[in-house]
Amino acid sequence: MGMKKEGLKLFENGKRIDGRAYDELRPIKMEVGVLKRADGSCYLEWGGNKVLAAVYGPRECLPRHTQDPLKARINYRYNMAPFSTDERVRPGPSRRSIEISKLSKEALEHVIFTEYFPKTSIDIFVEILQADAGTRCAGLTAASLALADAGIPMKSLITACAAGKIDGKVVLDLGKLEDNFGEADLPIAYMPRTKELVYLQMDGDLTKDEFKEALRLALKGCDEIYRIQRDALKKAYEGEVNGR
Amino acid sequence: MVDENEIVWLVKKDAVADMIKNGKRSDGRKAYEYRPIEIITDYVKRAEGSAYIKLGNTQILVGVKMDVGQPYSDSPNMGTLITNAELVPLASPVFQPGPPNENAIELARVVDRGIRESKMIDFEKLCITEGEEVWNVLIDIHVLDFDGNLIDAATLAAVKALWTAKMPRYEDGKVIYEDKKDSLPVSKKPVACTFARFGNVSILDPSLEEEKSMDGKITITTTDDGKICAVQKSGITKISVPELENLIDVALEKGNEIRKTYLG
Amino acid sequence: MKRFVIPGEKLEGRPNAHYYREGNNYYSQVFGILEKKDNFLKIVPLKGKYMPHKGDYVIGIVIDVKYGGVIVDINSSHFAFLPTKNSLNYKDIVSAEVIDIDEVRNATLGNERKLFGGEIIEINPVRIPRVIGKNNSMLKLLKDKTGCSFFVGRNGRIWIKGKNSPILADAIFKIEREAHTSGLTERIEKYLDEMLKG
Numbered sequence: 001m002g003m004k005k006e007g008l009k010l011f012e013n014g015k016r017i018d019g020r021a022y023d024e025l026r027p028i029k030m031e032v033g034v035l036k037r038a039d040g041s042c043y044l045e046w047g048g049n050k051v052l053a054a055v056y057g058p059r060e061c062l063p064r065h066t067q068d069p070l071k072a073r074i075n076y077r078y079n080m081a082p083f084s085t086d087e088r089v090r091p092g093p094s095r096r097s098i099e100i101s102k103l104s105k106e107a108l109e110h111v112i113f114t115e116y117f118p119k120t121s122i123d124i125f126v127e128i129l130q131a132d133a134g135t136r137c138a139g140l141t142a143a144s145l146a147l148a149d150a151g152i153p154m155k156s157l158i159t160a161c162a163a164g165k166i167d168g169k170v171v172l173d174l175g176k177l178e179d180n181f182g183e184a185d186l187p188i189a190y191m192p193r194t195k196e197l198v199y200l201q202m203d204g205d206l207t208k209d210e211f212k213e214a215l216r217l218a219l220k221g222c223d224e225i226y227r228i229q230r231d232a233l234k235k236a237y238e239g240e241v242n243g244r
Numbered sequence: 245m246v247d248e249n250e251i252v253w254l255v256k257k258d259a260v261a262d263m264i265k266n267g268k269r270s271d272g273r274k275a276y277e278y279r280p281i282e283i284i285t286d287y288v289k290r291a292e293g294s295a296y297i298k299l300g301n302t303q304i305l306v307g308v309k310m311d312v313g314q315p316y317s318d319s320p321n322m323g324t325l326i327t328n329a330e331l332v333p334l335a336s337p338v339f340q341p342g343p344p345n346e347n348a349i350e351l352a353r354v355v356d357r358g359i360r361e362s363k364m365i366d367f368e369k370l371c372i373t374e375g376e377e378v379w380n381v382l383i384d385i386h387v388l389d390f391d392g393n394l395i396d397a398a399t400l401a402a403v404k405a406l407w408t409a410k411m412p413r414y415e416d417g418k419v420i421y422e423d424k425k426d427s428l429p430v431s432k433k434p435v436a437c438t439f440a441r442f443g444n445v446s447i448l449d450p451s452l453e454e455e456k457s458m459d460g461k462i463t464i465t466t467t468d469d470g471k472i473c474a475v476q477k478s479g480i481t482k483i484s485v486p487e488l489e490n491l492i493d494v495a496l497e498k499g500n501e502i503r504k505t506y507l508g
Numbered sequence: 509m510k511r512f513v514i515p516g517e518k519l520e521g522r523p524n525a526h527y528y529r530e531g532n533n534y535y536s537q538v539f540g541i542l543e544k545k546d547n548f549l550k551i552v553p554l555k556g557k558y559m560p561h562k563g564d565y566v567i568g569i570v571i572d573v574k575y576g577g578v579i580v581d582i583n584s585s586h587f588a589f590l591p592t593k594n595s596l597n598y599k600d601i602v603s604a605e606v607i608d609i610d611e612v613r614n615a616t617l618g619n620e621r622k623l624f625g626g627e628i629i630e631i632n633p634v635r636i637p638r639v640i641g642k643n644n645s646m647l648k649l650l651k652d653k654t655g656c657s658f659f660v661g662r663n664g665r666i667w668i669k670g671k672n673s674p675i676l677a678d679a680i681f682k683i684e685r686e687a688h689t690s691g692l693t694e695r696i697e698k699y700l701d702e703m704l705k706g
Contacts, residue, residue: 040555058557058585069612095349102346102478106460109480111515113528113537118612120585148515151556151634153537155528156516180318186475193516193535196484200462200477203361208492211472215485233539234512237554237688 010166010178017178022171025161025221030142030232032149040150042232044142047175048132053142055150058120066121071114073121076105078139084131100136107140107189107199113153122152133179137162137187140199145229149236157229158198160189161221163214170210172217186214192226195219250338253456260457264442269454276448276494283401283506285408292424293409297401300451301391303335306401307384308409312419315371315378323370323378327356329385329398336390354436354476355385355399358465361473362434365406369429372414379411381428392452395463399436403507406430433507434473435499436465439491441481446491448498462488464495468503472496509544510688513551523549541688552688558584558633558663560606560615567628567661568617570600580604580617583630583663588615594622601628601667603659623659626669629677631684633664638687639680646683646693650676653700675703 010017020026026047035041038054045051061067078101080089093101105124112122124146126139137160144158164174165184174182184204188197206214263270273279279300287296293308315322329352331339344352359365370379383405385398410424440450440458450458460479467473472492477483483491513519513536519527526538536542540553560566560582568580568588577591580602590596590604604617631639639660640647647660656670668676679700686692 039557060586095353098346098349099353102350103476106478106480110482117585148539149555151538151540151553153526154515155535155537157514191482191516193518194482194484196482197477197488198482200475200483200488202472202475203357205361205363205467205471205473207471208489208496211492212489215488219485230514233514237512 008177008181010181011169011171012167016166016171016175018175020175022169023217023220025173025224026175028225028228030145030228032145032232032236038146038150040146040148040152042142042145042149044138044145046132046134046138046141047173048130049128049135049138050130051135051138051142052127052129053139053146054125055122055143055146055152056125057122057150058117058152059123061119061121067119070118072112072117072119074105074109074112074114074124075121076101076108076124076126076143078104078126078128078136080128080131080135084128100139103199103201104136104140104143107158108143108147110198111144111155111158111191112147113155116153122147133174133176134162134187136160137189140189141225141229145233148233156191156193157226158189159192159222159226159229160187160199161218161225162187163218163221165204165206165210165214170206170213170217172221184210184214186211186218188215188218188222190219190222192222250456253453256453257457260453261442264447264454264457265445267445269447271451273449275446276498278396278449278498278502279451281400281502281506283404285404290421291405291409292412293405293407293428295401295404295408297397297404299393299397299400299449301389302393302397302452303387303389304394304397304401305386305388306398306405307386308402308405309382309384310409310411310419311380311382312372312377312414313380315375319367320375321371321378322367323365324367324380325356325360325365325383326380327352327359327383327385327402329355329387329394331387331390335387339387339390350476350478351394351398352385354395354463354465354474355383355402357474357476358399358434358436359383359402359406362432362465362467363473364403364430364432364434364467366429366431379414381406390452392455393438393449396436396438396449399434399465400502400506403433403435407433407507432467432469433503434465434467435502435507436463436474437491437495437498438463439494441479441483444484444487446487448494462491464492466496466499468500470496511542512540513542514539519549520544521547521549523551526551526553553634555632556634558582560584560588560609560613560663562606562609564606564662565659566604566606566617566663567623567659567665567667568602568604568663569628570596570598570602573598582615582617582661583633583665584615586613586615588617590617590620592620594620596620596622601626603661603667623667626657626667627673629666629668629680631664631666631680633662635684635687636660636662636664638692639666639683641693646696649693649697649700650679653697653704654679672704675700678703 189199291307460481465474572579
């Protein structure tokens with residue numbers, strides 16, 4: 001965010017640098033049940049992002065002293081593969097990935113019926129194989145599908161999407177250049193039915209009206225992505241209902 | 245996992261939450277009211293800038309140090325900012341020595357984001373030789389007594405410390421710390437406002453008792469020109485769009501009050 | 509009538525299980541299939557860990573020997589305890605009945621029988637009812653055709669032993685894959701006939 005590049009126009013003649021309109025998402029593709037060993041899994045492509053999410057559990061939470069006697073413990077690990085970006089990412093948790101993991105875990109913990117599985121853990125692993133801006137939203141969207149695929153009881157799926165500001169214009173779903181040189185980014189996740197936010201971060205500079213507009217756009221993006229999520233889940237098990 | 249030092253909070257949790265949902269706070273404050281604030285600047289003479297803050301019973305010391313180093317390759321003409329937070333074990337029975345945990349990291353990153361994104365520091369003016377030497381600004385947040393709402397207190401103290409800091413001299417490849425004169429190239433005054441969430445009820449500046457009982461919290465950092473520069477939701481809570489927009493109004497208003505009173 | 513439901517989806521009434529209530533409305537907790545028969549709603553999850561219920565017969569593997577009993581892995585979110593005087597060792601396979609569940613989902617087993625030899629296959633626990641079939645019809649078919657001895661645990665584990673056990677295992681995996689299709693029993697019968705002929 002906020003880097004400067006002379007002469008770079010991100011928004012011109014009503015179009016963005018990759019040709020999208022201000023309220024247009026990058027292409028998104030999801031597939032559920034892609035990993036054999038995991039209890040639930042999802043592969044997601046979003047623009048240039050390639051993300052894998054896996055869920056294990058609920059399973060006995062070890063070591064024992066980390067158990068919660070009243071509910072399942074949710075672990076969420078967001079990790080960028082070393083080769084996922086131009087400059088190699090140093091393996092292991094960074095301050096950034098620890099923060100993203102914490103906030104994502106909390107968003108999911110709001111929808112999972114953790115009280116059904118005392119003393120267990122539900123482990124969610126998100127691997128960013130290729131990064132292209134918006135990885136935390138991509139990871140959370142995939143993780144929510146992997147949880148549903150694992151049969152974990154939840155209040156709702158959750159869907160994530162970001163809006164931001166480039167060249168003074170509020171737009172949906174920032175791409176890589178837009179993320180680097182734009183003026184603001186607002187990643188959110190919501191529960192589709194109630195439209196309440198369970199993930200919320202923002203950095204950059206927005207007036208109150210711009211903030212409202214960004215929020216409106218991000219919610220609109222979430223609506224579209226939710227439809228893709230639903231279709232991906234159903235597609236994975238279509239044969240089982242209609243017969244082959 | 246239940247820490248045995250925390251068990252008392254667990255027992256009180258429902259009672260505190262019920263009271264707040266009924267519009268009362270145990271210390272008698274209004275929903276959007278800060279605890280008393282006391283700030284002492286230049287608390288540590290060795291640091292380039294420092295501020296001690298007391299917010300209710302929360303005590304934090306923030307120090308600003310500077311040194312000279314290489315710029316990042318993608319911004320060769322800009323100084324850098326690093327913010328670090330330490331939850332010192334003397335501040336709470338639950339703080340442990342060791343590398344920063346996710347709470348300390350989140351604290352540092354939210355404070356950092358507020359300062360960085362407000363553009364209060366003119367990083368281009370911290371460039372000494374493009375591509376080779378720039379000033380690094382290092383903010384260290386030292387939590388001394390933990391009684392809730394670290395983010396707002398740490399942000400306020402850090403901004404105060406940056407405004408009162410004096411830069412050392414740089415001569416012949418050496419930083420001369422004994423000779424500090426010029427102020428930092430700073431302009432704006434970001435203020436963070438943190439709201440604790442209890443169901444659909446929000447209260448400003450949660451005390452520790454309130455933080456231990458809340459579902460989660462939302463921090464909104466605003467600047468003098470009426471803009472929002474950072475937002476963060478933390479904890480297991482949700483928020484509707486109208487309520488979020490309401491909190492933004494409150495944060496803008498309270499931000500201005502704090503700026504006028506403490507950063508004037 | 510059958511259709512998909514996903515977590516948070518509003519339902520037209522109160523189903524048998526796997527739902528939560530908000531106000532006067534019912535919502536699905538899981539990703540599964542909603543079956544509707546004369547106003548009776550039933551949600552069948554498509555996947556999920558085995559959750560022990562009293563009276564279930566399960567197949568467990570002994571993972572630890574304690575004073576007065578053994579700890580048994582029953583392919584669930586928690587290990588189970590089997591109080592027994594029989595001598596059981598690490599890695600022994602047992603079939604047992606769930607005789608009690610406490611409030612934190614710890615299961616106690618009883619009526620155990622040690623299983624000798626054979627092998628264990630694992631399938632998605634929610635598909636076990638199909639392996640059993642209506643009035644044990646599928647079970648009977650599998651047994652009659654293959655001549656294997658086997659034991660189906662509610663926890664998704666099936667212990668099988670006998671000359672035709674590879675064919676039996678294939679048939680069970682086929683049932684798992686096609687659990688929600690109609691005409692399954694006929695297809696499995698045909699499949700077994702073909703395989704056993706060759």
